[in-house]
Amino acid sequence: MATIKITLTKSPIGAQPKQRRTVSALGLRKMHQTVELEDSPATRGAVAKISHLVTVTEG
Helix, strand or coil, X not given: CCEEEEEECCCCCCCCHHHHHHHHHCCCCCCCXXXXXXXXXXXXXXXXXXXCCEEEEEC
């Protein structure tokens, strides 16, 4: 299955609590940390909710 790389580029400190939980649910803990997850509609939806905090790379 295809994968996407998600990098935390902005701090979630000032974000809403629901967005902070989404960041941690994706496995992101520190700034500039990158995780590789499978490209599914659920993952894409979570990334869309915090798109202002992360950078997404295909593959």
